[in-house]
Amino acid sequence: xxxxxxxxxxxxxxxxxxxxxxxxxxxxxxxxxxxxxxxxxxxxxxxxxxxxxxxxxxxxxxxxxxxxxxxxxxxxxxxxxxxxxxxxxxxxxxxxxxxxxxxxxxxxxxxxxxxxxxxxxxxxxxxxxxxxxxxxxxxxxxxxxxxxxxxxxxxxxxxxxxxxxxxxxxxxxxxxxxxxxxxxxxxxxxxxxxxxxxxxxxxxxxxxxxxxx
Numbered sequence: 001x002x003x004x005x006x007x008x009x010x011x012x013x014x015x016x017x018x019x020x021x022x023x024x025x026x027x028x029x030x031x032x033x034x035x036x037x038x039x040x041x042x043x044x045x046x047x048x049x050x051x052x053x054x055x056x057x058x059x060x061x062x063x064x065x066x067x068x069x070x071x072x073x074x075x076x077x078x079x080x081x082x083x084x085x086x087x088x089x090x091x092x093x094x095x096x097x098x099x100x101x102x103x104x105x106x107x108x109x110x111x112x113x114x115x116x117x118x119x120x121x122x123x124x125x126x127x128x129x130x131x132x133x134x135x136x137x138x139x140x141x142x143x144x145x146x147x148x149x150x151x152x153x154x155x156x157x158x159x160x161x162x163x164x165x166x167x168x169x170x171x172x173x174x175x176x177x178x179x180x181x182x183x184x185x186x187x188x189x190x191x192x193x194x195x196x197x198x199x200x201x202x203x204x205x206x207x208x209x210x211x212x213x
Contacts, residue, residue, distance in 0.1 A: 006210040013206060016122055017199040023120040024192040026130045027185050029083035034137070034182050036078045037144070040071055041178065044148060045171045047071075051155045052164035065155035069105055072148045076101060076109070079138050079145075089134030092116030098134045099145075105152075109145040111135050122195055128188060132181055142173040 050056070051064045079089055079099045086094040090113035098113035113134050119127040138144045151167040154160075 003210060003213045006206055010206045013199055013203045017196060019120050020122045020192050020196045023128050023130045024189055026083055027189050030088050031182060031185050033078050033081040033088055034178055037178050040074055041171055041175045044071055048151055048163050048167045048171060052160050054160060058158045061155045061158050065152045068148055068152040072106060075148060079134055089137060091133040106149060111139050137181060142170060142177055144174045147171055147174050
């Protein structure tokens with residue numbers, strides 16, 4: 001009876017360990033993508049500062065606008081990041097591309113995912129949410145795609161004042177949002193690391209006791 005109970009405990013411990021490792025890997029992939037978004041927004045802000053300068057010619061501003069257009073393409077790639085064949089930012093719709101551009105050059109972006117929460121059980125009756133929806137990251141609050149499109153368009157028409165008055169504030173708001181999401185994800189990763197250490201210790205102790213039965 002003791003051996004049966006220990007084998008059952010070992011199986012449960014190992015299942016939760018595997019679940020935790022999957023959750024941690026998915027969150028780490030999300031962090032990698034959000035780190036890319038952070039760097040992209042920081043570069044966007046540098047371009048906005050350049051574009052707001054009153055000394056630039058229209059040609060200079062349009063050249064900066066072209067680089068913003070390239071960053072917009074990179075943002076789309078990051079928003080459509082995948083991990084093990086699953087689209088990270090699709091909510092529960094992980095099997096189809098979450099974001100599609102409207103028009104060429106892009107005049108907007110459509111979100112095809114949902115706001116679903118993906119939960120992983122890491123202990124009896126204990127779940128951890130492993131995703132953040134693309135709607136929350138890129139669309140809700142400060143729309144990150146809209147921020148870049150607006151900056152590009154202002155640069156293309158030589159609206160340096162608008163870049164200074166509006167675009168930079170929008171970029172800063174977007175950065176704040178992404179950094180807050182990264183802090184939340186980082187806390188979950190740290191929690192899962194500690195949880196995994198405990199499960200591995202339990203697994204070792206359980207298998208040792210089983211060998212003595």
